Amino acid sequence: MSILGTRVVRTEDPLFLTRGATYTDDLVDDRLTGALHATFVRSQVAHGRLLSVDASAAREAPGVVAVFTAEDCTDLAPIPAGLPMVPPAMIRPWLATDAVRFVGDIVAVVLTEERYQGEDAAELVSVDVDPLPAVVTTADSARDEVLLFPEAGTNVMAAFGEPAPEDFFVGCEVVVTQRMVNQRVAPVPLETRAAAAAWGEDGRVTIWCTNQGAQQAKGEIAGWLGLDPARVHLVTPDVGGGFGAKIGADPEYAFVAWLAQQAGRPVRWTESRSENLVGMLHGRGQDQVVTIGGRRDGTIEAYSLVVDQDCGAYPRVGIILPTLTMLMAAATYAFPKVHAQARALATNTTSIGAYRGAGRPEATAAVERSIDLFAAEIGMDPAEVRRKNLVPAFSEPHTTPSGATYDSGEYVAALDKALEAAGYAELRAEQTRRRERGDVRQLGIGLSTYVEITGADTGLGAAESAELEVHPDGTATVLTGTSPHGQGHATAWAMLASDQLGIPVEKITVLHGDTDRIPRGGGTMGSRSLQQGGAAVHQAATELIEVAKQRAAEQLEADPADLQVDLTSAGLSVRGTPGAGITFAQLAEKEPLVVQTRFEAAAPTFPFGAHVAVVEVDVESGKAELQRLVAVDDAGVIVNPLLAEGQRHGGFAQGVAQALLEEVLYDADGNPQTSTLADYPFVSATELPSFELVDMATPTPINPLGAKGIGEAGTIGSTPAVHNAVIDAVAHLGVRHVDMPTTPMRVWRAIQQAQQEGTH
C-alpha cells in the first residue's frame, strides 16, 4: 500500500520537541562571534516633516559602536517599489530623510555590543518632527488633500479596471448594495522578524533571516544593495510562521547586511513584538462596495465589486492584492455579469502585504456577504440562493466573467456535504425556537462557499526545483526550492520520494533555504508548495528510477525494460528472475546517484469548499461565540491528511479571528492603537471550538499528484461563514449588516440602531 494518503507523523518533531527548532535568533555560528546588535529608531509620528535627528547623546551611551542616520547612508540608493505600476516618486528611502510617513518609519539605527544597550541608546536619539495631518483612511487618501508623496501628485499608487456601465443592473427586479470593510489585520507569526549578517574575507556576505523563500529574499537584498548576487549567500534557518508577511525580504534585512559591512563586524537584529506590530507588513485592508442584482426567484443576474485597497505608507505587495480580489470576484457562482474595479491608496500607516489568502479572502467575503444580503432582501434561505447560482459540477476548465479559468470543481456537492454534516434543517429549527421564545442567546447559522486560486504565477514562474540523491548507506537527500515554516515539507517530501523508491521516510533528509546549495526556488507562499515543489520531488524520483535502471541494466546485464522497482528492498529487480536485483544504495556506490529536475506547472489550481458556522449571540451584550465550524475543503488529492488537516485548522482560526476579533486600529492622527499583544486581540484557544472537518477530494489534472493548495483555503472559507452567522443570529431583530470584526460593541449597536429604526 502506498504511503501517500496516510497519517505519517512529522520527522521534524522529535528535535522541535526536545531541543527546540533553531530560529534566526537562536543561531550559534562561528561567523557570528562578536556580533553587534542593531536597534532601529522608529518614528513616533505618523506624518510630518523630519526637521532633525540628533544622535549625539546616543553615540556616547554605553556599548554604542555607531549610530546611523539618513546622512550617514547617502550611498544607498532608495528601495525601488519592484512593481511597474507604482509612481517612481513613491519609493522608500532606507532611513527617513525629509519626511516620516508612518509610526514605525525608520529614522536611525544604533549598533551596540549588547542587546539591552541598544534599547537604552535608541531612546537617546532625539527626533524632531513637524507634524502634518495624517492620512489614515482610504477615504482620506482618495481625497488627495494631504499627499504622502507630493511629487507624485496623488495618493493613488495604482488603479485597476473601469467603472461599471450605467445599465449594469437595469432589468434586475432586486438590487442590493452595501459598503463593507475587510479590515486591516496583523499576521503576527509567533517568531518576529530577525536577521544576521557576516562578511567573509572572500568579499561574500552570509545573511541569515526569517523568510518564506531564500532565493527571492536573496535576489531582493542583492538588488537593493547593488550587490552582485554571486556575493550573497542567504540561509533560512527554521522559521516561526510567516503567513505571507515573510515573503521576500524586508528592508531591515538588507540594512543588517549593509551595517555589517560598514562596521566590519557581524550584525544581528531581532525585533520586539511591539516593533513587529508596526514594522511588519499588515494584511487585508480593503474598503468595498458590493452591488448585487437579480430576480425575486433567487437568480442573480449581475454583481459588482469596487475596492479601495489601503496600501499603507510605502508600496509593497498590497498594491496588487486587489487584482487577485478582482480575478476571483465571480467566485463559485454562474453570475452572467461580473464587474470589478479597484484603487490602491497610500495612507500614513504600516504597509500592507500578503496575509494568508492575500486578496482571495477579500473576494470571498464580499460575494458571500452579498449573497446573504440578497437572500435577506428577497426572503429566501441563503442556502437555496447559493444552490440556485453555483456553477454546476465541471471537470473541463471553466472560465469566469472575471477572467479566471478554474480547473475542476463540484461546488453544489461541497455545499450539500457541509449542510448535511452540520444538520442544517435542525439548526434552522432550533433557531426558530429560540426566536419564538425570545431567548437572550440567539442562534446564528452562516454559510460560505468559496473557490480560490493556488499556485499562481506571481512573476517568478509557476515552477519548482528539486534535487534527489540516494547515498551508498541507503539514505537519501532531497533539496527543495520550497521554504517550509510549519507546513511539514520535510515529512511530506520524504513521503513522496519514499513512495516511489521504497526508502523509509526516516532515512530521507529534506533540505531547503540555502542559496549556495539550492540556487533556484520559489519559496512557500500562495499555497504552491505541494503542487509545484512536491510535484518536483515526485518527478525527481521518477527520473532517478530511470537513471538507476540504465545503470543497473549494465551491472546486471539485463534489459532496462525488464527492470522494475522493488519497494521492499528499495531497489530494482529483474522481472521474471527471482532474486536478481540491486538496491538504489548499491547503484550509488561507484558514482553519485542523483538527479536535478524542475517541475513546470501548466496552470494554477482552484481549491474550493463550503463552510457552515454556528454562533450564539447574546443579544443583551452583543457578544458572539462560535459554537461550531463545519468545513468541506476540497484540495484535490491529499498526501498526508495529518498535515492537510493541520493547515485547515490554522486557516480556520485566522479566518474566525478576522470575523470576530482581530483588527489593527489607528487613531485619527495615525497613532497605532494595537501595537502590542496586550492590545491586539490575537485569537486564543478559549475563543475557538474544535473544528468539524468533512473530507472531499476532487483531483486536479494540472499536476501528477492531483493536488491543489490547502494552505489558505481554511482562512478564505471561514471568515464569511462566521461573519454571516453573527448577522444571521440578530437578523430577526432587524439587523442587515455589521462590519467585521463583529465585536460585542458593534453587534450591540447594530441591534440598538435596528430597533430604533424599527420603532419610528
Place this chain on the structure above:
Amino acid sequence: MKVSMTVNGQQRTDEVEPRLLLAHYLREVCGLKATNIGCDTTSCGACTVVVDGLTVKSCTVLAAQADGAQVTTLEGLAGPDGELHPVQRAFREEHGLQCGFCTPGMVMAAIGVLADNPDPSDREVREGLEGNLCRCTGYHNIVRAVRTAAQAGPTAGQVPQAQEVQA
C-alpha cells in the same frame, strides 16, 4: 550580581545584570534556546518554563527572582535515554505543532494544566492554555494532544526530578 539556580537538574551560578530577564538568562547565559520570546507584554506564553513546580512566563521574571529556584525548560523534559515526556509524545502523535515557535512554552504550559487537573475536558484545556498563543494550529490539535497526554497518567503533569535529569 550573582544568581544561583538549578536549571534542568544542573546547579549553576552566574554573574548577571540585575535587570536581566529569566528568558534571556536561559537563552543567552545558559544557551538553552528552546525557550522563545514572542512578545513583550506577557501575552503569548512562548517563554513559559516551570519554576519550582509552577509554570511562569520567563519574560516577566528577572533572573534574580529565580535565585535558588529549580527551573525546567523544554530541554529538561525527555528522559536520559531520550524517552519523550508524555506531553512531548502526545504533541507529536496529534500533530500539535507546526512552526514550533510556541511549542516549548505550550508544552510547559500543558504540563501545568495537567498538574492542576489530570483529566481536563476540552474546555478546561482551552481555558488552561488561554495565555499561550499559537498562530499555526488553531489550537485544535494542541487540545487533542493535551487530552491524549492526560491518558498517560500523573507523569503527564510532572517535570522530571533533578536527579533524573542529571543521570
